[in-house]
Amino acid sequence: MLNFNDHLAVAVSGGKDSLSLLHILAKMKQYRSKTTLTAVTVDEGIAGYRNEALEIAAENCLKLEIPHHIVSFKDLFGYTLDEIVQKTRVKGHMELTACAYCGVLRRKAINIGARQVHANKVATAHTLDDEAQTVLMNIFRGDITRLAKEKPVTSEVHPLLVQKIKPFCQIPENESALYAYVKKISFQDTPCPYASEALRNDMRWMLNRLEAKHAGTKFTVLRAMERLRPALEETASKEGFMTCVECGEPSAADLCKTCEMLRQIR
Numbered sequence: 001m002l003n004f005n006d007h008l009a010v011a012v013s014g015g016k017d018s019l020s021l022l023h024i025l026a027k028m029k030q031y032r033s034k035t036t037l038t039a040v041t042v043d044e045g046i047a048g049y050r051n052e053a054l055e056i057a058a059e060n061c062l063k064l065e066i067p068h069h070i071v072s073f074k075d076l077f078g079y080t081l082d083e084i085v086q087k088t089r090v091k092g093h094m095e096l097t098a099c100a101y102c103g104v105l106r107r108k109a110i111n112i113g114a115r116q117v118h119a120n121k122v123a124t125a126h127t128l129d130d131e132a133q134t135v136l137m138n139i140f141r142g143d144i145t146r147l148a149k150e151k152p153v154t155s156e157v158h159p160l161l162v163q164k165i166k167p168f169c170q171i172p173e174n175e176s177a178l179y180a181y182v183k184k185i186s187f188q189d190t191p192c193p194y195a196s197e198a199l200r201n202d203m204r205w206m207l208n209r210l211e212a213k214h215a216g217t218k219f220t221v222l223r224a225m226e227r228l229r230p231a232l233e234e235t236a237s238k239e240g241f242m243t244c245v246e247c248g249e250p251s252a253a254d255l256c257k258t259c260e261m262l263r264q265i266r
């Protein structure tokens, strides 16, 4: 995943996983003088939640002497997540949860943030749990393209797309949490007010129950996906990668998902 001279944009939310990753990469950097790290935090604009996370992320960056770059939904897309939720509820568009908007917009914001700091890779703290949940979510949604494309090291090619790596993809979430506790890392432990709406929560609950009863289930999901992916990629790659006609960013169709959502909100 890593080359000696990488400039990594580390996606830091302020939670335990992303801060454990930031601390581990900072430690690694001591032995790799040519590696550059910049923390990138997305401010979605969630009242009573994101400000605390931003402060905690900033504190950790200061302590580790890592530059901290913040990108906000409001600056990039014209609305905070709270405003988007408010607008969609008023208009009666109830089919998408706050997390569905947040996920699409945040992926784009992180990519733009990484470009702004001139990073060549984005490192995210997705754990084994996140990866197993994502596999199941994509199956439950019937999204085979995403199922093929979501992998520990992305290979999508577009001049504006920064490569994504997931160094924690084989680390169970409770081990990443344990690291944060053992190292006395300060992190935000209040959950996002929208979290209960997420499909991911149901997947988490289901996988945790299965894991408790049948140890190794999460690894099995990850391994099964690794074996299935080559076959799926053949189909997915035919769909290609384009440039959005509205924002000029990488897109799977003429109009990217973000612009499609923003049009609907407007």
Ligand code: SF4
Binding pocket: 044, 098, 099, 100, 102, 103, 192, 193, 194, 195, 198
């Ligand atoms: Fe965004 Fe949902 Fe995560 Fe909250 S729980 S930060 S709304 S994806």
Ligand code: ZN
Binding pocket: 244, 245, 246, 247, 248, 249, 251, 255, 256, 257, 258, 259, 260
């Ligand atoms: Zn677009």
